[in-house]
Amino acid sequence: MKLIQNHIDGRFVPGKVEFADVNPADGTVVAQVAEAGRVQVDEAVHVARRALRGEWGRLGVRERAAGLHKVADAIEKRFDCFVQAEVADTGKPVSLASKLDVPRAAANFRVFADLVRLSGMESFQTETPDGTNALNYAVRKPLGVVGVITPWNLPLLLLTWKVAPALACGNTVVVKPSEETPVTATLLAEAMQDARIPNGVYNVVHGFGPASAGEFLTQHPDVDAVTFTGESRTGAAIMKAVAPTVKPVSFELGGKNAAIVFGDCNFEEAVSGLADAVFLNTGQVCLCAERVYVERTIFNAFVEAMKQKAESLHPGWPNDERTDLGPLISKQHREKVLSYYRLAREEGATVITGGGVPKFDDDRDNGFYVQPTIYTGLPESARCVKEEIFGPVCHVAPFDSEEEAVSMANDTKYGLAASIWTSNLKRGHRVAQQMNVGITWVNCWFLRDLRTPFGGAGLSGIGREGGMHSLNFYSELNNICVRL
Numbered sequence: 001m002k003l004i005q006n007h008i009d010g011r012f013v014p015g016k017v018e019f020a021d022v023n024p025a026d027g028t029v030v031a032q033v034a035e036a037g038r039v040q041v042d043e044a045v046h047v048a049r050r051a052l053r054g055e056w057g058r059l060g061v062r063e064r065a066a067g068l069h070k071v072a073d074a075i076e077k078r079f080d081c082f083v084q085a086e087v088a089d090t091g092k093p094v095s096l097a098s099k100l101d102v103p104r105a106a107a108n109f110r111v112f113a114d115l116v117r118l119s120g121m122e123s124f125q126t127e128t129p130d131g132t133n134a135l136n137y138a139v140r141k142p143l144g145v146v147g148v149i150t151p152w153n154l155p156l157l158l159l160t161w162k163v164a165p166a167l168a169c170g171n172t173v174v175v176k177p178s179e180e181t182p183v184t185a186t187l188l189a190e191a192m193q194d195a196r197i198p199n200g201v202y203n204v205v206h207g208f209g210p211a212s213a214g215e216f217l218t219q220h221p222d223v224d225a226v227t228f229t230g231e232s233r234t235g236a237a238i239m240k241a242v243a244p245t246v247k248p249v250s251f252e253l254g255g256k257n258a259a260i261v262f263g264d265c266n267f268e269e270a271v272s273g274l275a276d277a278v279f280l281n282t283g284q285v286c287l288c289a290e291r292v293y294v295e296r297t298i299f300n301a302f303v304e305a306m307k308q309k310a311e312s313l314h315p316g317w318p319n320d321e322r323t324d325l326g327p328l329i330s331k332q333h334r335e336k337v338l339s340y341y342r343l344a345r346e347e348g349a350t351v352i353t354g355g356g357v358p359k360f361d362d363d364r365d366n367g368f369y370v371q372p373t374i375y376t377g378l379p380e381s382a383r384c385v386k387e388e389i390f391g392p393v394c395h396v397a398p399f400d401s402e403e404e405a406v407s408m409a410n411d412t413k414y415g416l417a418a419s420i421w422t423s424n425l426k427r428g429h430r431v432a433q434q435m436n437v438g439i440t441w442v443n444c445w446f447l448r449d450l451r452t453p454f455g456g457a458g459l460s461g462i463g464r465e466g467g468m469h470s471l472n473f474y475s476e477l478n479n480i481c482v483r484l
C-alpha cells in the first residue's frame, strides 16, 4: 500500500503512527499516511526557520517570482497526477478537478509571483515645522515561518492560495493539509523540488487537529503567523492556541450564504447559476448558497426548475467524465449532512426533492453519496436555515419586497458570500452594497479574479486575502522615516 509521508527539509519522512486515506466514492483505503508527532512538527519549524537565513532568504523578489513560475510549470507538467490524486482523495468529478482545482493551483503561483514583482510601496513626503521635510517609505519583509492549515473541500486550490503569496513575500511554510486529503500537498513538495525551491522552504506535516500536527503547529512558539481555512469552531480553537505567542492570523471560515433571486432575473441564467451555487463539489464549497430567497412572483416556477436541475445531476464514479455529482468527503461528514436532512423534516420542511441516499447496486453503495436536496417551508429561525450544512442542499423561501429579502439574507452570524440575480443593475448594485458579507456576486457565482479581496465577516473569518491583501498579510511592513 502506498505511504504518504511528511516532507521536511527536502526529505520524505515516515511517522511512528499511520492513518488511512479513504476514497469517498467506495470507502476503499487508497493509501496510508504518516502522522507527524510533536518532534517532527518541531523539526519542520526548525528547518523552515533555518531556510529563512539560507539561500531562500538571500533571493531578490525577481528570483523568488521566477521560482514561483517554475512551481506553476511543475504543477502543469504533473497535471494528470495532481488531478488523479485530488479525485481519489476527495471523490470530486474528474471534470471539476481538471477545470477548477489544478489550473487554479498553477494560477495561484503565477498571479502572486507577478503581483509581488510588480507591486510598489507607499511613500510620503512629510512636512516638518522647520521646513526641512522628511521622506517616509515602507519596506516589505517576510513574517518568517508561516503555519498553513487547510481543509479537504478544495485541497490543492486552497493550500496554494496561501502558500503562493506566503512564498512570494519571502516566508517559509509548514503546511498541515486536511487528514482527509493529504496527497496533493505531498505532490506539491515534488513540484517544489522540480522548481529547485531550496530545501526547508516548503514543509508538509500530516495529521489531525487537536492533540496532533495541527495543534502542535499552531501552538509552536517559533511559528510567526498562522493562516487557516476551515470551520469557524476550529478557527476559535486556533485563536486560543496562538494567543500566548500573539501570532497574526488570517482566517477563512464557514458560511451560510444567501442568494436573492428577483422576479426580473434572466430565469434560465439564474437557475443554472444557482444550480452550480448549490450543488458544485456536492455543495462542499464555502461559498455555496444554502439559503435561496426568491421573489414570490416566480417562486413556484423557480422551485420546479431547481428540482429538475437537481434530479438531472449524474452522481457517478468520479473518474467518469459524465459525472457531475461526487460523494461527500467521509462517512462522518455524511452522517452530519443526513442528520440535517432528518432535522429539516422534524422542523417541518417540505421536501421538494432528495433527502436521502442514492442506491447504485455497486461499490458506490460503500461510498458517501447523498441525494441533492431542496427544501421549502421552513421558518427563518429553523436550525437548517441558520447552521452551515456543507452538503448539496438548499432551502428556498419566498419574499415580497427588496427590504424583506435583504433583511432575511443578512439575518445570520456568518458573512462570507452572497449572490443577487436581477436584470435591473441599479437594484443589483443597491442590494449588493447592503449585504453584510465579504464577497457579493451579481448575476454570477464563484467568478474569481485573484487580485480582489477575499474573506468573510462575522463567523466567516478574520482579514482578507487576495491581491495586495495577501501580500499585506504575508509580510511585515517596516516604515522608514528619513529626515531630509
Ligand code: NAD
Binding pocket: 149, 150, 151, 152, 153, 154, 158, 176, 177, 178, 179, 207, 208, 209, 210, 213, 214, 215, 218, 229, 230, 231, 232, 234, 235, 237, 238, 251, 252, 253, 254, 255, 285, 286, 388, 390, 416, 456, 460, 461
Ligand atoms: P476543519 O476546521 O474541520 O479542518 C480544517 C483543518 O484544520 C484540517 O487540516 C484539520 O486537521 C485542522 N484542524 C482541526 N482542528 C484543529 C485544531 N484544533 N488546531 C489546528 N488545526 C486543526 O474544516 P473542514 O471540515 O476540513 O472544512 C470544511 C469547513 O471549511 C467548512 O466550514 C467550510 O465552510 C470551511 N471553508 C471555508 C473556506 C473559506 O474560504 N472561507 C474555504 C473552504 C472551506
Ligand code: 6OD
Binding pocket: 153, 154, 158, 161, 284, 285, 286, 287, 448, 454
Ligand atoms: O477561490 C478562492 O480563492 C477561494 N479561497 C475559494 C474558497 C472556496 C471555499 O470552499
